[in-house]
Amino acid sequence: xxxxxFLQLDRVIHEKGRLAIMSMLAASPELSFTELRDAxxxxxxxxxxHIRALQQEGYVAVAKSYQNNRPLTTCSLTPTGRKAxxxxxxxxxxxIRQTRSK
Amino acid sequence: xxxxxxxxxxxxxxxxxxxxxVYRRALAPIMFFVGSIGVLAAVAGLVFHLDLPRAFGGLxxxxxxxxxxxxxxxxxxxxxxxxxxxxxxxxxxxTQALLPPLTAGMFLGVVFVLVGLGNEFxxxxxxxxxxxxxxxxxxxxxxxxxxxxxxxxxxLAGGCLLFLVIFHPDVEWSAHWLMGFFFGVLHLxxxxxxxxxxxxxxxx
Numbered sequence: 001x002x003x004x005x006f007l008q009l010d011r012v013i014h015e016k017g018r019l020a021i022m023s024m025l026a027a028s029p030e031l032s033f034t035e036l037r038d039a040x041x042x043x044x045x046x047x048x049x050h051i052r053a054l055q056q057e058g059y060v061a062v063a064k065s066y067q068n069n070r071p072l073t074t075c076s077l078t079p080t081g082r083k084a085x086x087x088x089x090x091x092x093x094x095x096i097r098q099t100r101s102k
Numbered sequence: 103x104x105x106x107x108x109x110x111x112x113x114x115x116x117x118x119x120x121x122x123x124v125y126r127r128a129l130a131p132i133m134f135f136v137g138s139i140g141v142l143a144a145v146a147g148l149v150f151h152l153d154l155p156r157a158f159g160g161l162x163x164x165x166x167x168x169x170x171x172x173x174x175x176x177x178x179x180x181x182x183x184x185x186x187x188x189x190x191x192x193x194x195x196x197t198q199a200l201l202p203p204l205t206a207g208m209f210l211g212v213v214f215v216l217v218g219l220g221n222e223f224x225x226x227x228x229x230x231x232x233x234x235x236x237x238x239x240x241x242x243x244x245x246x247x248x249x250x251x252x253x254x255x256x257x258l259a260g261g262c263l264l265f266l267v268i269f270h271p272d273v274e275w276s277a278h279w280l281m282g283f284f285f286g287v288l289h290l291x292x293x294x295x296x297x298x299x300x301x302x303x304x305x306x
Contacts, residue, residue, distance in 0.1 A: 023115045089115065
């Protein structure tokens with residue numbers, strides 16, 4: 001089997017928690033911090049750490065605003081993040097195809 | 103081995119993407135509210151004998167407006183409490199799914215009210231069938247059996263209509279009983295089911 005697709009997998013996205021965040025954001029224009037936390041049953045600290053890692057990579061944009069005088073944090077995928085996620089999925093599909101064609 | 107691993111990863115991604123698009127507000131309070139409005143409207147219709155097509159249509163169109171406005175306020179309050187945006191993508195999808203059948207039903211209702219067309223039973227069954235379609239469409243973006251609930255409306259209302267047309271074409275009882283059962287009692291029953299099965303989500 002050609003190991004190249006596996007080696008090309010984006011290590012930032014490949015981590016379980018970050019992959020979950022990217023998947024959720026890929027299907028929605030934006031999600032609030034609490035929506036992500038509740039849907040993925042992560043702790044605040046855990047989610048913050050993962051979002052920060054994705055933000056540093058330029059994959060996720062975080063916007064802070066106020067709704068009814070209460071702070072609201074929303075996250076969305078950046079164009080770079082969307083492209084990286086699409087490439088990650090393509091590589092997964094490539095791995096499946098390669099293994100099945102053996 | 104690698105193939106299994108990659109396929110499982112893709113499946114996880116697909117599941118998470120689907121979950122991201124699903125409406126997650128608690129539905130039990132909304133069902134209780136809509137059911138209560140349905141029962142109240144039916145009682146008002148029966149007590150005040152609002153049986154002429156215009157009066158019937160007017161009463162139930164008004165009840166529908168109150169129910170929709172109340173449901174939106176409850177959903178908004180839940181979103182506010184959870185510190186989440188109300189007009190989120192899942193809320194938009196549910197609204198978009200509900201709108202066409204509900205709008206079609208509203209237009210027919212308005213025509214009945216303005217022109218005094220047909221009889222109130224015809225209007226009631228048209229509304230019930232449209233409402234079933236609306237629930238079924240919204241069910242694609244809402245968990246908790248809403249799609250099935252839509253089918254219950256379509257099947258029960260359709261069956262009831264067929265039964266009446268074939269066996270009792272000259273119905274003597276008021277159509278408010280029909281509306282009260284479907285829009286009142288059924289919502290209350292579904293609300294009770296949701297209340298007992300939605301853990302920790304029902305505080306409004």
